[in-house]
Amino acid sequence: MPELPEVEVSRLGISPHLLDQTISEIVVRQRQLRWLIPEEIHQLHGQPITAIRRRAKYLLIETPKGVAIVHLGMSGSLRVLDDPPAPDKHDHVDLVLKNGKVMRYNDPRRFGAWLWCAPGESHELLEHCGPEPLTDAFSADWMMERAQNKRVAIKTFIMNNANVVGVGNIYACESLFSAAIHPTTPACKISKPQWQQLVTDIKQVLAQAIAQGGTTLKDFSQTDGKPGYFAQELQVYGRAKEACHVCGEPIQQMKIGQRNTFFCAHCQR
Structure with missing residues (x-):
């Protein structure tokens, strides 16, 4: 997708x-x-x-x-x-x-x-969207406030468009790996320094993917017909049982919110 x-x-x-x-x-x-x-x-x-x-x-x-x-x-x-x-x-x-x-x-x-x-109107699909992840509105302070008392898994939390838009499954997995956060950690348990790191990593991962033309899996290719190249940079997504590039331990896979989730149990705590 x-x-x-x-x-x-x-x-x-x-x-x-x-x-x-x-x-x-x-x-x-x-x-x-x-x-x-x-x-x-x-x-x-x-x-x-x-x-x-x-x-x-x-x-x-x-x-x-x-x-x-x-x-x-x-x-x-x-x-x-x-x-x-x-x-x-x-x-x-x-x-x-x-x-x-x-x-x-x-x-x-x-x-x-x-x-x-129509002009001057808003569409219901866009009315409750959170901030864009590549803007200053998406910040550690914003996410900490949204996460208060939320025990939902952090991966599910950052994929919720009401909190921040557009962090889909691939980039949620990759950002959590970069921030060394286990995907099942309750959102309310993420510390301020962890939020600062995670927000930074989400921005970097998305910006890198855009710069490289998007990720080609099954269906996507660019408007000029050329594929995206970010798939060559994936650290955990789609790499179940392969060696982690950082520690060498096998990448693990589990379902969170009915979505395949990839992570390194050694690097992500």
């Missing part, structure tokens, strides 16, 4: 092609994604694209008439095509620009979304 770095890489990839361009048409071949694509999405016709932002794992394509909210789901991807071939069965949405380019949305599993938000 594309996580925050992959979504940010997609934003960076499509922005030079879409920003300040005018939409001539939006072609919807399959309305039934995770949610039904609303008819209001066709208000994009004839609209200039004034901004392309990311909030959590959602891409926001802004126009004077409103905002298209795009989520890549489990297997969604975006391509900007100069001379688009005939669409295949998983090419569900085309955003056609007046200059002839097409941004094509492909989603084999159809767990993604295209939603609509």
Whole structure:
């Protein structure tokens, strides 16, 4: 599933092609994604694209008439095509620009979304999101305050979008390893120095992943078709029973909140 770095890489990839361009048409071949694509999405016709932002794992394509909210789901991807071939069965949405380019949305599993938000309104999916992890709003003080009396596992806590957005499974595992914190530690038991380290490591891990083009697992590739390379840097995720790069002990795997969790029991206490 594309996580925050992959979504940010997609934003960076499509922005030079879409920003300040005018939409001539939006072609919807399959309305039934995770949610039904609303008819209001066709208000994009004839609209200039004034901004392309990311909030959590959602891409926001802004126009004077409103905002298209795009989520890549489990297997969604975006391509900007100069001379688009005939669409295949998983090419569900085309955003056609007046200059002839097409941004094509492909989603084999159809767990993604295209939603609509009118000007001046907020969408319910974004109303309760916590701070962005790469901003100053995401801090040790903020997380300590949120974690008071919370006995939930720290891995579950940092993956909760109400506390901080976009720290998905891969990057939660990697950040906790970097901070030497065991993933089952209750959030309320994390000390101020540990929070300072963990916040720093989350920022560094996400920034590194973005710089390297996102992590390629099964479904993600960049908008230019090139894969991400962060998978070559993974310290624990997907490395069950392999030797820890730091201590040599085997990486362990367990389920936390029904998510596969990878950690080093020797390095993470």
